[in-house]
Amino acid sequence: MRIEIHDDRRSMGVAAAREAADxxxxxxxxxxxxxxVVATGTSQLEVLAALAATPALPWSAIExxxxxxxxxxxxxxxxxxxxxxxxxxxDALPAPPAAFHWVDGSAADPHAECRRLAGVxxxxxxxxxxxxxxxxxxLAFNDPPADFEATxxxxxxxxxxxxxxxxxxxxxxxxxxDVPTQAISMTIRRMLASTxxxxxxxxxxxxxxxxxxxxxxxxxxxxxxxxxxxxACTLHLDRAAAARLTRSST
Numbered sequence: 001m002r003i004e005i006h007d008d009r010r011s012m013g014v015a016a017a018r019e020a021a022d023x024x025x026x027x028x029x030x031x032x033x034x035x036x037v038v039a040t041g042t043s044q045l046e047v048l049a050a051l052a053a054t055p056a057l058p059w060s061a062i063e064x065x066x067x068x069x070x071x072x073x074x075x076x077x078x079x080x081x082x083x084x085x086x087x088x089x090x091d092a093l094p095a096p097p098a099a100f101h102w103v104d105g106s107a108a109d110p111h112a113e114c115r116r117l118a119g120v121x122x123x124x125x126x127x128x129x130x131x132x133x134x135x136x137x138x139l140a141f142n143d144p145p146a147d148f149e150a151t152x153x154x155x156x157x158x159x160x161x162x163x164x165x166x167x168x169x170x171x172x173x174x175x176x177x178d179v180p181t182q183a184i185s186m187t188i189r190r191m192l193a194s195t196x197x198x199x200x201x202x203x204x205x206x207x208x209x210x211x212x213x214x215x216x217x218x219x220x221x222x223x224x225x226x227x228x229x230x231x232a233c234t235l236h237l238d239r240a241a242a243a244r245l246t247r248s249s250t
Contacts, residue, residue: 001214001227001228001230001233001234001235002233002234002235003214003234003235003237003242003245004234004235004236004237005237005238005239005242006236006237006238006239007238007239008202008238008239009046009202009203009238010046011238012046012047012200012202012236012237012238013044013045013046013047013049013050013200013236014046014050015236016047016050016130016198016200016234016236017046017047017048017049017050017051017054018050018054019198019234019236020036020047020051020128020130020198021051021054021057023127023128023196023198024036024057024058024062024127024128025057025058027127027128028058028061028062032061033061033062033063033098034061034062034063034127034128035062035063035064035065035122035126035127035128036062036063036064036065036126036127036128036129036130037064037065037066037067037126037128037129037130037131037186037191037194038064038065038066038067038085038089038130039067039068039129039130039131039132039140040067040068040081040084040085041132041134041170042170042202042203043132043133043200043201043202043203043206044130044132044200045088046200046202047130047198047200048085048088048089048130049088049089049092051089051130052089052092052093052094053092059093059094059095059096059097059098060095060096060097060098061098062097062098063097063098063099063101064097064098064099064100064101065101065120065121065126065186066081066082066085066100066101066102066103067081067103067129067131067140067185067186067191068081068103068140068141068183068184068185068186069081069082069102069103069104069105069183069184070105070180070182070183071105071110071156071180071182071183071184072105072106072110072180072182073105073106073180074105074106075105075106078172079167079172079173080105081103081105082102082103082104082105085102101117101120101121103117103154103184104116105183105184110156110182110184111156113154113184114152114153114154114155114156114184117153117154117184118152118153118154121153121190124193125193125194125195126193126194126195127194127195127196128194128195128196128197128198129191129194129196129197129198130198130199130200131191131197131198131199131200132199132200132201133199133201133206133209133210133213133224134163134166134206134209134224135162135163135166135205135206135208135209136160136162136163136166136209137209137212137213137222137223137224137225138163138223138224139188139191139223139224139226139227140185140186140191141157141159141163141183141184141185142157142185142187142188142223143157143158143159143160143162143163143223144160144220144221144222144223145220145221145223146188146220146223146226147187147188147220148188148189148220148226149189150187150188150189151187151189152187152190153186153187153190154184154185154186154187154190155184155185155187156182156183156184156185157182157183157184157185158181158182159179159180159181159182159183161176164176164179164181167179169205188223188226192226192229192230195232196232196233196234197227197230197232197233197234198233198234198236199224199227199233199234199235199236200236200237201235201236201237201238201241202237202238202240202241203238203240203241204240204241204243206241207240207241207242207243207244208244209222209224210235210237210241210242210244210245211244211245211246212224212225213225213227213228214228214235214245215245215246215247
């Protein structure tokens with residue numbers, strides 16, 4: 001894991017987007033097409049804005065995958081990740097992507113939706129994945145203790161209270177009772193099957209989770225600690241999120 005610490009969340013987002021754009025450009029030059037996984041949440045606002053504004057990216061050669069979504073939440077809800085990505089990313093692109101594989105949180109059977117998604121993911125690695133880390137150190141919606149062994153690309157997960165309270169604290173929901181208790185999430189093993197992982201984490205409220213993920217043991221109760229095992233993961237932090245680290249890189 002390589003760690004980059006930036007002065008603020010804007011410079012963090014620009015740097016993460018620049019790294020992603022460099023990888024995308026190289027893969028397109030080498031193979032003509034690239035697979036990109038995108039995440040949502042407040043940690044990705046600056047990343048996705050900067051990536052969408054990057055000049056000359058060949059969007060017609062970029063196939064995009066969606067990391068996770070609440071189960072049972074319509075895409076008209078302000079907290080819907082489909083709405084988030086449509087309004088903050090897809091609508092800002094200068095040209096349509098080759099494809100965008102949405103996670104349909106409104107599906108009547110979320111397990112069937114997981115099986116549908118399994119049919120569209122690539123047989124091999126994703127080329128690049130953008131992600132963040134939750135206050136409880138989750139990756140996507142894989143809350144602690146995360147399943148490090150699940151082999152399906154997507155699964156239905158139960159959201160723990162810490163995760164649900166984070167969504168309220170960030171203003172996505174009015175109260176805890178409004179936050180869904182289940183979600184459809186890409187699994188940990190499928191996330192790790194990405195040739196390059198670019199993880200962006202701003203804000204002081206994430207500092208404890210960042211320290212545990214970077215400097216602690218690789219264990220399911222700290223889901224993001226699994227990033228330590230990946231050969232090509234960059235962790236972009238602002239100074240507030242990095243405040244508890246005792247070493248700057250690993």
